Amino acid sequence: MQRTIAPKRRRAAGRFWREYGWAYLFILAPVLLFLVFTLYPVISALIMSFQQYNIMQSTWVGLDNYERLFKDDTFWKSVWNTVVFTVCTVPVNIILTFVLAHFIYQMKTKWQTFFKATMYLPAVASGVTISIVWLAIFDPTDVGLLNRFLGLFGLDPVIWLGQSKTALFSLILMNWLGSHGAGIILYLASMGGIPKSLYEAADIDHASGWTRFRAITWPLLKPTTLYLLVTGVITSFQVFISVYMMTQGGPNFATTTIAYLIYQTAFKFYEFGLASAQSFVLAFLIILVSVIQFKYFSSDVEY
Amino acid sequence: MALVEFRQVRKEFIDRNKQPFTAVAGSDFVIQDKEFVVFVGPSGCGKTTSLRMIAGLERQTSGDIIIGDRIVNDLHPKDRDIAMVFQDYALYPHMTIRENLSFGLRNLKKPKEYIEQKVREASAILGLEKMLERKPRELSGGQRQRVALGRAIVRDPQVFLFDEPLSNLDAKLRIQMRVELSELHKRLGATIVYVTHDQVEAMTLGERIVVMNQGVIQQIASPTELYANPKNMFVAGFIGSPPMNFINARVEQGRIVVDGGSFGLPENIAERLSAYSGKEVVLGIRPEDIYGEDFAPGVSTEHRLQAHIQVVEHLGSENLIYFHVGGRMVTAKVHPETKGYTGLAKEFILDLRKCHFFDPATQERITGK
Numbered sequence: 001m002q003r004t005i006a007p008k009r010r011r012a013a014g015r016f017w018r019e020y021g022w023a024y025l026f027i028l029a030p031v032l033l034f035l036v037f038t039l040y041p042v043i044s045a046l047i048m049s050f051q052q053y054n055i056m057q058s059t060w061v062g063l064d065n066y067e068r069l070f071k072d073d074t075f076w077k078s079v080w081n082t083v084v085f086t087v088c089t090v091p092v093n094i095i096l097t098f099v100l101a102h103f104i105y106q107m108k109t110k111w112q113t114f115f116k117a118t119m120y121l122p123a124v125a126s127g128v129t130i131s132i133v134w135l136a137i138f139d140p141t142d143v144g145l146l147n148r149f150l151g152l153f154g155l156d157p158v159i160w161l162g163q164s165k166t167a168l169f170s171l172i173l174m175n176w177l178g179s180h181g182a183g184i185i186l187y188l189a190s191m192g193g194i195p196k197s198l199y200e201a202a203d204i205d206h207a208s209g210w211t212r213f214r215a216i217t218w219p220l221l222k223p224t225t226l227y228l229l230v231t232g233v234i235t236s237f238q239v240f241i242s243v244y245m246m247t248q249g250g251p252n253f254a255t256t257t258i259a260y261l262i263y264q265t266a267f268k269f270y271e272f273g274l275a276s277a278q279s280f281v282l283a284f285l286i287i288l289v290s291v292i293q294f295k296y297f298s299s300d301v302e303y
Numbered sequence: 304m305a306l307v308e309f310r311q312v313r314k315e316f317i318d319r320n321k322q323p324f325t326a327v328a329g330s331d332f333v334i335q336d337k338e339f340v341v342f343v344g345p346s347g348c349g350k351t352t353s354l355r356m357i358a359g360l361e362r363q364t365s366g367d368i369i370i371g372d373r374i375v376n377d378l379h380p381k382d383r384d385i386a387m388v389f390q391d392y393a394l395y396p397h398m399t400i401r402e403n404l405s406f407g408l409r410n411l412k413k414p415k416e417y418i419e420q421k422v423r424e425a426s427a428i429l430g431l432e433k434m435l436e437r438k439p440r441e442l443s444g445g446q447r448q449r450v451a452l453g454r455a456i457v458r459d460p461q462v463f464l465f466d467e468p469l470s471n472l473d474a475k476l477r478i479q480m481r482v483e484l485s486e487l488h489k490r491l492g493a494t495i496v497y498v499t500h501d502q503v504e505a506m507t508l509g510e511r512i513v514v515m516n517q518g519v520i521q522q523i524a525s526p527t528e529l530y531a532n533p534k535n536m537f538v539a540g541f542i543g544s545p546p547m548n549f550i551n552a553r554v555e556q557g558r559i560v561v562d563g564g565s566f567g568l569p570e571n572i573a574e575r576l577s578a579y580s581g582k583e584v585v586l587g588i589r590p591e592d593i594y595g596e597d598f599a600p601g602v603s604t605e606h607r608l609q610a611h612i613q614v615v616e617h618l619g620s621e622n623l624i625y626f627h628v629g630g631r632m633v634t635a636k637v638h639p640e641t642k643g644y645t646g647l648a649k650e651f652i653l654d655l656r657k658c659h660f661f662d663p664a665t666q667e668r669i670t671g672k
Contacts, residue, residue, distance in 0.1 A: 195391060195393065197389045197390075197391055197393035198393050198395060200358075200360050200380070200387075200389070200393065201387070201389060201393035201395075201454075202395075202406075203359075203360070203379070203380045203381060204358065204380045204381060204385065204386065204387050204407075205381070205406050205407035205410055205454075205458075206381040206407055206410035206411050207381075207406075207410050208410070211410060215395070215398075215406070216395065219397040220396070220397060222397075
């Protein structure tokens with residue numbers, strides 16, 4: 001009996017590998033990358049967040065890092081800064097993106113292509129380069145671009161990044177005027193997907209321009225808006241490059257965001273355990289906010 | 304309700320090569336109050352453009368459009384007092400059926416009780432009462448179609464416009480909706496302009512039919528008139544299923560000669576064809592006016608034609624027999640007891656009293672039965 005089953009099994013296994021072997025081989029590469037560069041660091045960080053981490057020897061400290069974290073004023077300040085930054089940038093960016101997309105959508109195809117490309121261009125520049133340009137714009141002396149502009153109206157130069165009351169706002173302003181290209185392209189694609197007959201039906205149904213927008217365009221673009229909202233919030237919660245390049249979290253922690261604090265804790269103070277705990281709190285916050293957004297803004301619209 | 308009139312209405316578009324393209328070439332017609340008129344024709348014939356011009360969704364290049372007693376050339380769609388049912392229904396996907404139905408009335412700022420009453424009435428007529436709180440995606444194609452109709456009904460417009468509303472439904476549902484539309488027309492007593500490319504739909508629904516081709520109105524007539532007396536080869540070939548057969552023929556000394564036979568003509572027809580003596584004509588005969596020689600009850604068997612059968616289709620109530628005459632495929636719709644199989648050389652009998660003759664150059668009809 002065994003003699004007959006064993007070759008059968010071998011044949012089946014051989015056939016399986018002949019049919020699916022390549023497929024598994026192709027899947028293997030990304031899976032390995034994910035395991036090594038994503039899953040392993042996440043699990044290590046989780047373990048690390050319960051340790052007093054040292055390269056030579058780590059000690060298990062339980063929830064000490066989390067306790068320290070929640071008692072730390074700087075951490076709460078960074079949470080506050082991150083929330084302010086997010087609340088001030090994401091909705092404004094979505095509105096700006098929508099308005100720009102709306103105007104571009106009215107244009108002829110060749111102009112649409114031109115503006116799509118132009119608006120998307122900043123997305124291919126590195127955050128570091130953009131930050132350097134903005135450093136010149138925010139230059140506190142009267143040769144700074146923004147200050148020179150204010151000077152045209154007889155206003156005194158402002159130390160944009162060097163004082164607590166304007167530093168975070170400066171970063172927010174920079175974000176407002178940053179890249180809206182990806183959002184514009186998404187909105188344009190969604191706008192193009194709304195059937196023209198809906199607007200024609202609305203025209204016959206006595207809808208005004210505002211009603212058309214409020215009752216058709218906006219609700220039908222809700223899935224795109226939700227996507228931009230969720231990704232926008234996630235990106236804002238992780239804001240780092242502009243802070244690192246322009247203010248180093250200062251002055252007086254006025255621009256210290258959670259992501260920057262994590263960097264500082266880990267690579268300036270070498271407190272990897274504490275930094276890991278901060279990272280997990282940030283991850284938890286992002287998940288929490290995303291779930292809330294999906295719950296309250298999700299739309300199952302089909303057209 | 305109101306009449307709809309086109310006076311020399313022309314519509315030109317600019318095509319991709321920036322050349323003007325005439326979609327509708329100077330149409331003239333009057334649709335009477337409470338009349339159900341169907342525009343029919345192949346794709347690109349200008350029927351939908353005509354409907355969209357009535358709706359105000361397209362502006363005519365020249366000419367006047369009249370609805371009721373007003374010239375509506377420059378009126379916005381909402382000011383034309385019309386309602387339209389779109390091919391894709393154009394239901395607002397994020398609104399409930401109740402919201403879809405009431406959208407127009409809400410925009411008109413009608414009182415709540417009035418809107419409620421109109422929605423109730425329309426949903427009762429169309430059997431939508433139980434689905435008012437559902438979204439369009441939760442409904443079947445036929446139900447969506449009814450909602451689109453309901454949205455038109457609640458507004459009590461002067462004119463209803465239908466743009467191929469049944470084309471997305473399956474064959475069975477289409478027949479059912481055709482009946483419902485006819486009943487609805489009687490019930491509402493409304494002026495209806497209906498566009499379709501399906502001639503069966505046109506014949507069953509329309510009190511009058513406007514046949515269009517390449518932007519030009521070919522004929523406006525009742526379904527029976529169109530079928531019996533088509534003005535030209537296009538109308539003759541478009542109306543009727545299977546379509547009318549066209550056989551190349553020649554008039555010679557009071558006889559008509561076709562490939563496979565020659566027939567003496569009845570005196571009245573021979574007289575009308577006298578100008579074509581010695582010339583080519585096209586003989587048009589409907590499939591049901593051709594009989595197999597073995598089953599032609601009550602038909603004069605004098606006009607016979609010999610042909611080899613190409614294909615026989617058995618449809619149960621009738622057989623369709625296909626054969627070639629003078630290089631053209633001819634279809635005969637015969638009694639199921641008529642014998643025939645592929646390759647059989649068979650004699651067919653033509654009921655020449657019901658045939659038509661067309662000028663091959665102008666394609667216009669030169670004589671009738």
